[in-house]
Amino acid sequence: MSRTPMALLSPADQERLRSLRRMKAVALGALLFMAVLFVVSFWLESRHPWLGYVRAAAEGGMVGALADWFAVTALFRRPLGLPIPHTAIIPNRKDEIGRTLGEFVETNFLAADVVRDKLSRTALSQRLGEWLRVPAHAERVTAEASTAATAVLHALSDDDVQGLIADLAREHLIEPDWAPTAGGWLQRIVEADAHRSAVDLAVDSIGSWLDSNAAAFQGLISRRLPSWVPRLAHRFVDETAYAEAVKFVRAVQADPRHPARLAIDGYLARLADGLQHDPAMRSRLEGAKTSLFDSPRVGELAAQLWNTAKSGLLTALADPRSGLRVRASQAVAEIGDRLATEPALQARVDGWVTDAAVFLVDRYRHDIASIITDTVEKWDPAETTEKIELMVGRDLQYIRLNGTVVGALAGLAIYAVAHALIPGV
Structure with missing residues (x-):
């Protein structure tokens, strides 16, 4: 036969x-x-x-x-x-039999109501959760995902990835005009006084530094005095400069309306307005941004970061005891536990799966059934x-x-x- x-x-x-x-x-x-x-x-x-x-x-x-x-x-x-x-x-009548079989499958098995009825009576998420919550199964899923991710990383060309990153950076970071957006954000920050905390932090940091580094003022100004000035005057000048600096910082800390604070507010307001409306300032910012991104050093740094990240990922994916693999297995098991024990989550996931399956069947059932017809014809x-x-x-x-x-x-x-x-x- x-x-x-x-x-x-x-x-x-x-x-x-x-x-x-x-x-x-x-x-x-x-x-x-x-x-x-x-x-x-x-x-x-x-x-x-x-x-x-x-x-x-x-x-x-x-x-x-x-x-x-x-x-x-x-x-x-x-x-x-x-x-x-x-x-x-x-x-x-081979071809006709194939067409008839395809039509039969399309009509009786790939109908939306048939798929919805079948899936609605199948506890998909609960079964999946019961399977995933078993540690051995979670580790198996993680191992398979690690193998796939490793294959993808090995398949990627470093030059292509770096080129893609450069293209994305140029499209989304370099070509867009930063100045109006930055100016708008800065204006809203100043109007909401949201910069006050940053100014307070800066002043407090300066004050703490002054308290801890009084010796740094010795000779800071006096060394610039003429040589004929007495040594005693040198010390007096340095101590006076340090005392005035401390006094100034304490005054700024104590007075929310101190002229220095107001000067900072005015500068930030002018900067925000200039970034939005001053062509010269906007041009300087864009030029500085372009120079920064076009710098060979920045390109080398990006390549080093990618190579380091890739090497680290490959090492972590290959080691079953790595933190990445262990945490991924724990996350998969936790997802499985939630799917197995939370009816509300089960209902949502089952609904998503059912809707997606019905959509795919409704949209592509003729294409799916045509696999039978085309295969038999060949x-x-x-x-x-x-x-x-x-x-x-x-x-x-x-x-x-x-x-x-x-x-x-x-x-x-x-x-x-x-x-x-x-x-x-």
Whole structure:
């Protein structure tokens, strides 16, 4: 039956082929048995009239076996190679069968209501959660994800990634005009007095530094005095400068309306206005930004950061005991635990999955079903016949066997009824 060598068939197909051959042998054996029984009974019927019933049964069995052999064979090929009409149905109507099968699947299995009904009765998220909450399963998911991420990182070209980063930076950071946006933000910060905390922090930091670094003022000013000024004056000048600095900082800390604070407020307000409306200031900011990003040092730093991040990721992904892998496994297990125990979350996730599946089926069900049609159309007619016969041929041989039995019973019944109703037969 099979044109494909046994060694090229899958183990499952090899077993199907053996079963098909056994059933063909059984069906043929039943036909031969009926033929032998017919010859013997026909030969001895004149001496033993009761063998007429055996002959009739054998004759009917042969007719039934031959008729069903013809019917089964006609599905797959021409019986005895004869060009009989309406035979070799599967190879001759292969494409039509594929289209019909695709339409059947599309109509009865890929309908939105069928998919929604099936998924609504399936606790998808709960089952997934029960599986993911098991630590071994969470580690398996993490390991598979790590393998995939490692493959992606190895596949990425460093030059391509750096080029992509540079293109994205230029598109989203360099080409846009920063000045108006920065000026607008700064204006809102000043108007809301949100900069006060930053000014307080700066003043407090200066005050703390002065308290801890009085010695730094020794010689800070006096070394610039003429050499003929007495040493005592040098010390007096330095101490006075330090005392005035401390006094100034304390005054700024104590007075919210100190002129220094007001000067800072005025400067920030002017800066915000200039960034939004002064072309010269905006041009200086954009020039500084472009010079910064176009600096070779910045490019080298970006390349170093990518190489360091990539190396670190690869090392962490390869080590099952790394912090990244451990935390990822814990996160997956926690997600599984929530999915398994929180009905509200289950309902949301099931709803998302169902809606997504229904949308995909509704939108692409014809394309999905066309896979069947296109695949069958590409099959060779002989290959199609072989595949289908391997799948259903064994069951069809039972039709031949049943035809033999039913034919024998029918022949016996007809012969008995004829003898009973027609005198002299």
